[in-house]
Amino acid sequence: MSSKHDLDSEARAILSKNDRGGYTVPTARLYPYQWNWDSAFVALGFATFDVARAWRELELLAEGQWASGMIPHILFRQNDPDYFPGPTTWQTPDAEQGGGRMPTGGISQPPVYASIVRELYEQTGNDNKAQVLFDVAYRFNKWFIAERTAQDMNVIATVHPWETGRDNCPDWDGGLAGMDVDPELEHYTRKDTQHADASQRPSSEQYDKYISIVKYGRDTGWNQRTLTDSGPFLVADPGLHFMLLRANRDLLWLANTLGHSDDVRAEITDWIAAGESGAQELWNTDVQAFCAKDLRSGEFSDGFSNASALCFYAGVGTPEQQDATRLHIERIGKKAQFLLPSWDPDHASFEQQRYWKGPLWPQMNYIVAKGLAESGYNVLAERMRTDLAAVIKRSGFRECFDPMTGDGCIGTDFSWTAALWLAWASDSRYSNPKTKRAF
Numbered sequence: 001m002s003s004k005h006d007l008d009s010e011a012r013a014i015l016s017k018n019d020r021g022g023y024t025v026p027t028a029r030l031y032p033y034q035w036n037w038d039s040a041f042v043a044l045g046f047a048t049f050d051v052a053r054a055w056r057e058l059e060l061l062a063e064g065q066w067a068s069g070m071i072p073h074i075l076f077r078q079n080d081p082d083y084f085p086g087p088t089t090w091q092t093p094d095a096e097q098g099g100g101r102m103p104t105g106g107i108s109q110p111p112v113y114a115s116i117v118r119e120l121y122e123q124t125g126n127d128n129k130a131q132v133l134f135d136v137a138y139r140f141n142k143w144f145i146a147e148r149t150a151q152d153m154n155v156i157a158t159v160h161p162w163e164t165g166r167d168n169c170p171d172w173d174g175g176l177a178g179m180d181v182d183p184e185l186e187h188y189t190r191k192d193t194q195h196a197d198a199s200q201r202p203s204s205e206q207y208d209k210y211i212s213i214v215k216y217g218r219d220t221g222w223n224q225r226t227l228t229d230s231g232p233f234l235v236a237d238p239g240l241h242f243m244l245l246r247a248n249r250d251l252l253w254l255a256n257t258l259g260h261s262d263d264v265r266a267e268i269t270d271w272i273a274a275g276e277s278g279a280q281e282l283w284n285t286d287v288q289a290f291c292a293k294d295l296r297s298g299e300f301s302d303g304f305s306n307a308s309a310l311c312f313y314a315g316v317g318t319p320e321q322q323d324a325t326r327l328h329i330e331r332i333g334k335k336a337q338f339l340l341p342s343w344d345p346d347h348a349s350f351e352q353q354r355y356w357k358g359p360l361w362p363q364m365n366y367i368v369a370k371g372l373a374e375s376g377y378n379v380l381a382e383r384m385r386t387d388l389a390a391v392i393k394r395s396g397f398r399e400c401f402d403p404m405t406g407d408g409c410i411g412t413d414f415s416w417t418a419a420l421w422l423a424w425a426s427d428s429r430y431s432n433p434k435t436k437r438a439f
Contacts, residue, residue, distance in 0.1 A: 007392065008428055011418035014397055015045055018415045022053075023060040023077070027399065027411040032080040034061065036073045036109035037165055038416050040116040041363045044438075045419025047123055048429075054120055055129045058113070062136040064104050069143030070224065071113060071136075072104035073162060084188060085211065091218050106214070106222040107163040110240055111144050112367070113137045114247040118254055119438075127258065134254050138264070141251055144244050145271055147224040150234065150295050154278030156241040157234050157295055159227040160213045161206075164237050164307075168206055169342065169356040170349040171292035171301040172235060178296055179232040182212040199354065209233075236293040238282050239307030242314035243367070245275035249315065279316040288324040290317070304328045304344040306364045313371030322375065329372075329380060336360075338387040339380075340368055341403040352402045353409050359400035362388055362420045366438075373439045381439075389425040392417065 018024045023034040024042045031038075039061045047054035064075035076087040087103035114137035121130040150157045158164050161172040188211060213233055220226045228234065252268045254260075284291040284300040289308045292301040311317040311325055328344075335345045342356045342364065343349065351357040365384045373381035391401040391408070397417040398408025423429070424438045 007421060008426055011045065011397065011421045011426075012049055014413045014418040015042065015415060015422075017413065019053075020077070022056045023075075024057060024415050026416065027414050029082050030411050032083050034064070034075040034077060036061065036071050037112050037363070040112045041366070041416040042419045043116055043120060044423040045415075045421070047120055048422040051120075051124050051126075055124075055126065055133075058117065058120070058133055058136075061113070062133065064102060065136060065140065066104075066143075068147070068224070069139035070108050070147070071111075071140050073107055073109040074105040076103045076105075085214060089188070089211075089214060089218075092222055105162075106217045107160045107227075108144070108148075109163060110165045110243045111140055111247050112243055113140055114251040114254065115243075118250040121254065121257075130254060131258055134251070134258060134260070137247070137251055137254075138268075141244060141247055141268075141271065144240075145274075148228055148240070149274075149278075150236060151229070153236070153281055153295075154274040155236045155281040155293075156244050156275075156278070157228065157236045158240055159217070159224075159231045159233055160210065161233075162210065164239050166237075166239055166305070166307060166342065166356045167210075168203075168354070169292075169305055169307075170303055170347070171237070171305055171307070172233075173349070174294040174297060174299050174301060175233050175235040176206060176209050178294065179209060179212070181208045182215050185212055185215060234295045236282060236295055237307065238290040238292060238305075239310060241275065241279060241282060242290075242307065242310035242316070245272065245279070245314040245316065246310075246367075246371075248272050248275060275314070276316055279311070279314065283317075283321060289328055290321070290325070303347040303349065304332070306340050306342045306361065306368060309340060309368045310371060312375045312377070313367050315371075315374075326377060326380070333380075333383065336403040338391055338401065338403045338406055339384050340365055340387075342400075345403070352404050353407070355400070355410065358403065359409050360388070360391060360403045361400045362417045362425075366420050366424055370439050385425055388420070389427065392421055392425060397421065 025032055026035055026038045039057050043054040043057040065071050090106050092104050092106045117133045117137050148156050161167050216232055217227055248271045255265045282290045289304045290311050333339050338360050341358050343358050365388045369381040369384040391406040394406040395408030397414050399411035399414045400409045
């Protein structure tokens with residue numbers, strides 16, 4: 001087992017190794033491009049030893065922002081044949097919507113950008129950087145509300161499981177079951193199963209449907225409102241909804257701190273109110289948790305996920321709803337050796353090493369624990385930090401971890417795992433009196 005100082009050095013080395021000249025790939029070969037929410041969390045790690053490089057990560061992510069405000073889930077800064085689906089599959093109209101900068105994916109990812117800008121600003125006090133990136137975050141959050149709000153519901157939905165960041169979570173099973181594979185889907189060759197254990201990745205049937213949605217978006221010229229209103233898949237997601245609501249709270253804090261106009265602050269305040277109201281659309285009384293909801297069929301997902309636990313991070317839920325959520329986490333904590341699995345171990349769909357059907361994820365532990373700490377559940381929050389530290393010490397800087405054994409899963413030398421070790425999980429963050437704790 002490595003010492004904490006060895007792991008600190010190893011984590012910094014991983015970020016440097018995955019640095020591609022101002023932006024960071026999640027890991028070599030498996031994910032060779034710049035990913036949206038990966039880069040946001042990676043910035044927190046760089047901030048512990050190179051503040052300028054942390055801001056640069058967010059600045060380069062902003063280079064891919066569409067004119068509409070969307071920050072795509074992938075920025076294709078080069079065409080790497082080791083990855084599928086690449087830019088030739090997505091065929092986004094980058095010249096018009098991406099400002100002519102680069103090809104990108106045609107969907108987004110969890111909107112944590114504003115929250116990370118706030119964290120960096122609180123750490124560095126760099127008004128100039130925060131002012132510039134405030135506009136990026138403001139336009140991104142506004143895009144999500146305009147393009148991913150389901151009709152008359154004030155709830156944030158997704159048009160593709162990949163947009164949620166929780167790709168093959170059982171939350172999407174109902175929505176995927178309700179759609180067909182496009183009969184004209186072109187033949188393709190997966191690359192992910194060449195770089196990682198296929199038993200830990202999404203199934204072939206799921207992948208056919210993922211690519212069918214991409215084909216639909218491409219066929220519509222990536223009209224985002226058409227994707228939401230008429231596309232083959234539409235599921236209200238507690239993860240996206242709660243992360244956007246938190247991002248809007250952090251955006252309002254930035255607007256107040258940086259002296260933005262009354263009109264801007266009033267607009268963001270309205271977004272927050274709508275998000276608080278819409279959260280109730282996600283409450284599943286049968287599960288006693290916030291769950292995904294297939295908006296085509298009206299059916300809820302029937303399981304507790306790590307996104308369900310983000311109600312604390314978003315600052316929503318009645319006292320009874322929050323208490324029920326806490327009880328779920330405590331129950332799962334007795335079943336799993338390491339908190340927090342991505343899916344309920346007591347559910348029939350739980351698979352402890354298959355991507356989002358069970359493993360513990362570093363970035364989700366970070367934001368769930370942050371919400372728990374802010375709500376006064378410090379013991380649970382600290383367990384999630386120390387459990388993440390324990391699996392990293394056991395298995396290294398893997399993409400995710402088996403919550404029952406602590407074994408590492410999927411990618412190796414993973415950027416956000418290294419970043420969150422440095423920013424949060426490392427014992428040195430808590431033993432050094434000169435270091436400001438994340439929370």
